[in-house]
Amino acid sequence: MKYRTIGTDPATRREVSVLSLGAMLMGTKTDEATSFAILDRYVEAGGTFIDTSDNYAFWENGTQGGESEGLLGRWRRSRGIGSEIVIATKLGARPLAPGTSYVDNPEGLSAKIIRESASRSLETLGVDRLDVLYAHIEDPTVELSETVSGFADLVSEGLVGLLGVSNHWIWRVERARALAASAGVPGYEVLQYSHSYLRARTDLSELSPDGDQGPASGELLSYVRAQPELALVAYSPLLSGRYVREDKPWEARYDHGGTAPRLAALAEVAAETGATANQVVLSWLIGGSIPVIPLVGASSVEQLNESIEAVDLELTADQRARLDAA
Template identity: 45%
Template sequence: MNIALGTIPFGTTVGEDDSFAILDRFFEAGGTMLDTANNYPFWVEGRSGDESELTVGAWLAARGNRDEVFLSTKVGARPTIPGDTTLDSAEGLSAPVVARAVEGSLRRLRTDYIDVYWSHIEDRSVPLDETLGAFDELARQGRIRSAGASNVSAWRLERARSLSVSRGWLPYTYVQLRHTYLRPRPLTRPVESGHVLATDDMLDYVNAEPDLTLWAYNTLMAGSYTRPDRPIPEIYDHPGTARRLAVLHEVSSELGATPNQVVLAWLIADGYVPIVGVSTMAQLDEAIGAADVKLDDELRTRLGAPC
């Protein structure tokens, strides 16, 4: 199942027992990819940012299935000032921070290696070669098996990958960005601090690079495709959105699937890994059902035509 389970609320708004139940169901359905970070959810008052990793680590230890899970976590966006709920004091991506942060993640996750380790946000105060060299050192130590860049621009990703290749270092082979079926207005930015949208240039770059995989977050826009109480974000406010939504609902009806499932199936068909954050079993079951939704060439063409 080419879907990653987002774990932001685990250990906070979703308690440990419910988190374990969701993780069990995902794993039993064939899901193996888990996405967390060393700062989830620091922006919630009274939270440290340890909670998600701690909960995932407790589940892995309880189930004894670490080697059957593809584990993803991140460094760079953890506040250095206790109680800071912004990114103003983010730890950044210097070599000492990367070396120290990975130890904390490994401890909380109760593992001795991470399958893909992400630079969470850009840190242009640190030279790229310092960050990339630190990631390569972690790979040589066996602490990480692959590297990814989250919330990065296409030109910076290309520069980083080229630099790693020239030095013989571990390159970024994953990129994580905000991406969904709807397309934003050009030159718009999400209101959420730190979020970076997948641009047409980035999607073109990913599609041209066989060793590069996009993990997409905010794929279902927190329920906006199906819940009247969750309005479509303002960045998608343009005439093309209405046309695109109309086709989405037509295809969903024809397939007997939900709009959410078609969105996920559309992303999967493009070779991307959608990250799905859930807080209930019903939400998880809907997402799992997307793996059985098949889009033929005609349906993909129809879904892709409106703009």
């Protein structure tokens, strides 16, 4: 395994594995025994960065979520896991009632909700401090200053280590970070967005009720390049298996002239390296000019092993140049 440091403050920064494991469906779609086996294999391989949310996975059983955090708490206790494993969770998108969703009934990002939801996650995960806590979705009903101070208070009290943000418009991220800097309090340092090798059509991104900006844009990547202290975590890097599964059609956002050349370059490099297309994508993300931490899911140990092996795949300068240029 390889590692990188996220965060800048010596009191809260952490060294994490360059491959993060998503626990979204653990405890619901992925049963407990299989989930424990996947988590055990990840740690055995040197993985140290696990991702969840307080709303995972409410849509599976019509709940408010919490099943994923609950499973991770049971796994931690059964294995004697301590602070050596960094667990990131999120708040803001938990439905306020079973049978609803984050689109029509989200908990939001008020100072009150931030404190209540963080306290619940601390208890469910069985930890004294949340290593990384993300603002999961936008909440346009609350002033940014209230959200910024609500998160910062948790850091100052030692209840949270690093702050992160996911699925927010970049101008809102910058405004929130500017507010934090002017107040002299901790701000967002970890950004989590959908990002992969294929480029998505930007003309299909519309402002949704939760402020989701869609896959990582050139603007976001430019922002991270200009702010090297930020860490970018890429969820859905393998596009739900579409790189290797012909039975999964491409979404409309990838229906454009740039997709075929990129897939051809990907297939060419995969053939040269003897790796799978998935592994080439992960290696491309990890070793790029903008370092990215891919966040992968797995429904079996075999799927996880494919991703783990990608960490040691070294693309040549020529291969990387061809992938970039396609």
